[in-house]
Amino acid sequence: MPTTTQTVLSRNLACIGRARPEAARLIASTEPAPDVEFVPTEDGVPSAWIAELGPRGPTRRALASTRRPIEEADRLVEPIDPRQTAAVVVVGFGLGWHVRQLARKLGRHGVIVVFEPDAGLLRRVLETIDHSEWLAACNLIVLTDPQDEAAIAAACRGIEHALAIGTQILEHPASRPRVAWASRGFLERFTAAMRAVRMTVVTTMVQTQATIRNATQNLGHYVTRGGIAPLRGACAGRMAVCVAAGPSLRRNAQLLADPAVRDRCVIIAAQTALKPLLRMGVRPHLVTALDHHQISARFYEGLSRDDLRGVTLVIEPKVNPAVPAAFQGQIRCAADATLDHMLGAGCAFDHGAIEPGATVAHLSYYLARFLGCDPVTLVGQDLGFTEGLYYGPGAAIHDSWACELGEFNTLETMEWQRIARGRAQLSRRADVHGRPIYTDEQMNAYLAQFQRDFARDRARGLRVIDATEGGVRKSHTEAAPLADALALHAGDPTDQTVDDLLATASSVAPAAQLPRQHAPAAAEQRLGTLIDDAEAIARHSRAAAQILDQMRLRHADQPYVNERIGELERLRGAVAARAEAWALVHRLNQTGGFNRSRADRDIALEAGLDPLQRQLRQIERDRTNVSWIADAADALGSLLRDALRTLRGGPPITSEPPPPAAASAPDLAGPAAPPARTARRVGAVIVAPASELSSLPRWPSGATLLETLLARLGHGPTRGTPVTIVTDAPALVRASLPKDAPLDGVSVLPCDAPRGAMGGPALRAARALSACSWRGGLAGATVFDEAFAPAWIAAALDAASPTLDAALVLSPRWPLIDTDLCARLIDASAHDPRCARVAFSQAAPGLGALVIDRRACGDLATAMRAAATHGGVGAMLGYVPIAPIADPIGGPACLPIDPALRDALDHAAPACALDAARIARALASAGLDPRTADGPAIARAISSDALAHPPQAPRHLIVSLSDAPLSEPLAAAIAGLIEPGYTAVTLHDDRPACPDLARCVAMARSRGATAVHVRTTAAGDDAALDALIGSAPDIVSIDLVGADQGAFLAGRPDLGAAGFERSRRGVDRLLRSRSLSPSPPDCPHPLPWVVGRICRAQATLDQLEAVHDHWLMLTGAAVIDPPPSGDPRLVALPEPELARRRRARDTLAIDDSLCAIHDLGTPTIDPADPRRSWAGLAQARSARPMNQGRPPC
Structure with missing residues (x-):
């Protein structure tokens, strides 16, 4: 039987303390478990029983097999393959025999992390059984506290590569019941820490070049x-x-x-x-x-x-x-x-x-x-x-x-x-x-x-x-x-102020802590030397690669191999002589170093290799390694040359250059794009359906928008880009241009095929309330969807000679596109594989464009046929719950732009005569030629004009209805405030209770509103719901309030439990009616749009995910509204200045007493001359600083 000695404990703890001295100190300071009985076994090593208090009274449990503990341990660790697993997390130490057998299997080529929460048992075992021989020959970390996330994180430090190669969890069966209370929490925390480590390793390898580029820049x-x-x-x-x-x-x-x-x-x-x-x-x-x-x-x-x-x-x-x-x-x-x-x-x-x-x-x-x-x-x-x-x-x-x-x-x-x-x-x-x-x-x-x-x-x-x-x-x-x-x-x-402390410290800094006058010149000279050395390392590495190729081919000729080894040593010496550059190459070559380390490990673990076989494996390893080194040296030379140009006054490089052409682009909406060719052909495609051409306004001068668009494409950086106008009305295209105007580089492609887009009334409604936004419509609809017709674009790509790979998609309603931005989009699509599928920007509508390649266009066409709601560009760039992607605006496919383009106060895509006159006035005031002015200048002119000239009518009219009949003054005000083709109308009837709601909808439609939006709880009676459905609004927003009765009552106690039930019945009734209504051919998405809305409130915080995602998948439209003003804990996020300015300029909210309900002083609208009232209100808003008072509307 083993004997308990302090010497055995000291030897064991000395080994454990190498990696975790805290664990060794804890075990040493803990009283040994008293109820452990050691017994001999047939394997010649002890096993043990531990006394426990079970549900039926005292009992005892074996800590390992009491017959053959070593054989049991071998069976347990047998499935672990050291070639695939470099780190093993063992749950339960028991007597340590399974850990010993695992350690002998891994040796120094792996790491073992042991979790054992019973420090008393560890003390008893380690003072009884001498494990020091194998403990000294392995990498072992002992953890005892399942809650100590800091200790778990610290244990992962230094073993990152082992965790990244492969990690396996090994639960000790005999310990499982004893440690079950702690093992789940430990494994959750260790798994989280391990994921963090792997993320760090991957990030380091991926970002090393970007890190060094930024530092040198x-x-x-x-x-x-x-x-x-x-x-x-x-x-x-x-x-x-x-x-x-x-x-x-x-x-x-x-x-x-x-x-x-x-x-x-x-x-x-x-x-x-x-x-x-x-x-x-x-x-x-x-x-x-x-x-x-x-x-x-x-x-x-x-x-x-x-x-x-x-x-x-x-x-x-x-x-x-x-x-x-x-x-x-x-x-x-x-x-x-x-x-x-x-x-x-x-x-x-x-x-x-x-x-x-x-x-x-x-x-x-x-x-x-x-x-x-x-x-x-x-x-x-x-x-x-x-x-x-x-x-x-x-x-x-x-x-x-x-x-x-x-x-x-x-x-x-x-x-x-x-x-x-x-x-x-x-x-x-x-x-x-x-x-x-x-x-x-x-x-x-x-x-x-x-x-x-x-x-x-x-x-x-x-x-x-x-x-x-x-x-x-x-x-x-x-x-x-x-x-x-x-x-x-x-x-x-x-006390002395912090500013004074910092200033004093700076003023007494020694010279060694201050910049030197000659430093820039010395840095230039130093960079030149390092560039030369990096080029030499690349040359020597490629020479070594050729030698290693010959050694591999003639490996049987050992005298030849030995002679070549001497040549390799000379090359190695030449590289080592350039120590500073070599260290930088090594720093840059993180991935190559990781692969070299892994290859070394694989060779060391390969059993049964004779010396020649091992040498061949090493040659193959070195051949791969020197190729990585040569590439890293090339990259270093390029980084240093860029740094030298910037140091001499050149512009800093702020974006990652595109990867080599052979790399595949990251996925935005489907499988990775094929390898980018060095010369992808991109042409401009103007999608011009008759329905749009016939409704386009003209400039006040009489010139057409299409004429201006073509003139801009023919000037500046887009000159020479092939332009195809694809249309189902060639005669209308010709009518949009001056008679007999030459169309150099422009072809008109007649196309009668279905456009294959959402299109029609559904798209117009989806975008009506986001006219100034490049994104943000219903179903994520973007301005690009307004011109996206996949079947027509594909036809234009095929019709070009030679055929095109991608299209710069344009609309005849975008006459003022930024041609510099378009040229950058074309270049990105042509040369950067990360932009191969799609390239775009956040420019305001009418100033930017989209480049999309043939394959992405086809994929979206297929998606739109399967589900009109979740197809189109909006789905590709937006959030779809079943296939979420990172927001592309943070990726390389979204090109950075001048903030003026992004933050224009109004759009540059005329939809009506009012728009055309506004934009023409803005350009004239700024002295800009619409054919040649640059995009940021146009954007600034539009914003300046928007501040100086309030619009003649609200772009968004909100009418809060009550249960009173529609009064004639209110009807007159609504009718007078709507500008045809410009104003969208929201009718807020949250019970619904207004007896004249259908009349309001019909009146807004007859006046030419761009969309009629009804907002309601759907908690009215069946007759009210039928009236709402029959009025045929374009959009119906359902204020769901909450997902269950409790949340509903917390938000709308006035409606009561009966109101909750009526609301749910009303929602079902509305959705059923929509599904029964046939969709017109040009509108595959059923109307009206139905939008599920829920407030972010205390009662709904745990419901936001389910409600939002359910409605987004069900109808394509879901909104999370700001918290109600009375919520004591949650407050609405403050609107950014641009959003406040747009809302103040464009939106008017009135109630049925004609009060402007969100403006200071609640002024009233004169029904006899509502436009005059609006003009006065808009002028007052423009004069008021934006950070004062309550935001209008």
Whole structure:
């Protein structure tokens, strides 16, 4: 029998403590389990019984087979293949025999993570059985706490490659009942940590080149701007408040607006939180940035030097160069090892090293510790999607979304869809209140890193206060409201201000921490040397590849092979002599290095290879490896040449260049695109059906829109692009052009085939209330859908000679397209495989266009035949619950544009004479020639005109009806306010109870409203519903209020339980009637559109997902409305300025007493001259600053 000795325990714990000293200390300090009885076995090693209290009284359980524990262990580990598995998570240590057999199988070529929650049992086993021999020969990590996410995350650190190669879970059968209480929670947390590690590994390999490109493009900033070294310890003992832009930011960030708080606490904001804080009157001391994508420049759009007075941007040099270019204030650079290595001692200086951040929020935290701050308080750091939101109020992304907001596309809808687009990555956790909350793998990865950092700092005696008041729970923090944290830790009002502390630290910085005057010139010289060395490494590597090819072919001739080995050694020496460039190549070659490591492991694990076979495998490994090195050296040379051009004054490269032509494009709406050819042919296709040509307005001069469009295409960068006008009315096309006008490069293609598009009344209705938005219509309808006719486009591609690969899709209603943007779209489609299927932009309607290739066009045509609601460009670029994709506006297929194009106050696609006159006036006022003016200038002219000249009629008229009959004054006002072909009408009848609703609908239609939209709870009686159905509105919105009776009553207590039942019956009745109505040939989607609407309210937070996605799949239309004004916890997200301006300019809401119900002073509309009343109201709105008063309408 084994004997218990302290020596055995010490030897075992010494081995365990190598990887996790905390585990060794815990086991050593724990009393051994008393009820373990060891017994001999036939395998010559001990087994044991452990006493337990079962449901029927005391019992005992074997910790391993009591006959043959080694044979049992061998059977358990036999399925594990070390070639496919590099990491094994063992649940239950038992007596350790199965772990021993696994360790002998993996050796040093794998990692074993053992979870055993019974530290007392571990103590008893490890002081009794000497496992030290095999423990010393393997990589083993012991974890004991199933709740300690920081320890689990720390255990994954350093074994990333093993986890990425392959991980398997091995449950010890004998331990399963004993550890079941803890194993599920442990495995959930370990799996989350492992996913985070794998994401980090993949991100590192994928983003390495972009990281080095950004760093080298920022070289000018790095050698001329100050570093953070002078700030080390500058704010020792002060509290830092690290602000992120999570959904909970609005709850307490306004407390930071107090100047006394800013004087006493260091305020550090992630760049995503900068604009929201400035809007709240909070001016952070420091802002952090490190994101690699150029889209991050939007966080600084519109911010002047005065706005940023007293704010310093701290960047990691890997940030996209668009960020420091956009920031108008002071910038400091943290140290970057790659750049320091690249520059050498001649021009580098001490920038101040800081731990690299996974996110700006991590960088903010590390910066706070670098400054010496303690405690660090977190605000807005949700790490989850609090209350159905992805971002906090006022987030910069809301400004990017503003151009597509409208009646059927609210911020709340887009926030939910932003979450749901990553559905495959979503998981649920508990929030700070114990309620379920969605988070995703990326957020989990960030949480794991934070908790590891917090655990480390708490062990150092430092404190972290989580004052987010929302989001997920965070281990190793103290939860407290921000007000309490400020009261306790903000410091003495008589202390030196934070601004003074930072200024003093900067003023006394030693010379070694300051930029050097000659640094730019020295950096240029250094880059030239590195470029030469990178080219030499590429040459030597390709020479080595040729030698290795010959060695592989003549491997049997060992004297020849040995001679070639000598040549390889000489080449290796030549590469090693260029140590600085070689280190950079190695840094760039992350994927190649990972593959080399994996190949080494595979060869080491290959049993039975004789020396010659092993050598051949090594030659094959090296042949692949030197090819990776040569490619990496080429890439490094290219990066350095680009950096040299930028350093000498060239524009920074802010976007990732397209991958090689052989790469396949990422998927937007189907299978990956075929490899992009170097010369894809793209032509312009103008889709001109008779129904559109016959209704097009003309310019006030009498010229046609089509004439202007063709003139623009014939000038500038699109000149020479083949143009095909595909139409079912060639005579109308000719009539739209000056008589006998030459059509150089333009062909007219007659086409009688069905267009294959949504088209007709359904599309007009879908887009009527989003006329100024490129996206945001019903079913996600975009402006591109207005010109999208897949059958006609395919015909035009085929008719060209030679045939075309893709089409720049245009409408005759877009006479002022930005030809520079069109040329960029064509070039992206022709040369960038990531844009092979589709390329587009966020330009306002009439200024941008879409390029779509033949295959994508065919795929969408097929999708539209299968389901008209979920076909078309809107479905490809939008959110479809059963096939969610990341929003393409964040990908390479969406080309970056001048913000003026995106944020035009009005559209440039005339649909009526009023539109044509407005646009012509705008161009004339700006002195612009419509045939040659550039797109941003046109957009600015349209916006300026929109501010100077309120429209003659509301674009959106909202009438709130009651149960009173329609009065003649109200009827006259409605009729007078509608401009034919311009105004859309919403009739709000939420019971329904208005006896004249059908008359209102008929009147609006007869006056030429672009669409008639009825909004109702459908809670009226059958007769009222039948009247609504019979009135044939274009759109019916159902205010569902809630998915169940409780939520319904919380939102509409006035309707009662009977109202809930009537509403549900009314919805069914409406949907049935729609399904029975035949659709006209040009309108495959049934009318009316039926929109399911639900408010984001306390009673509905857990219903948003199910209701929104159900209605989106059922009818193609769903809206999440802002919370009701009386909700004490939830508030509506503030509208971005562009959306407020558009709404103030275009929308009028009146009730049946003719009051303008959302305007200051509730003015009334004169039924005798409603247009005059509207003009006065619109003028008053345009004169009122947008940030004062209640938003109109």
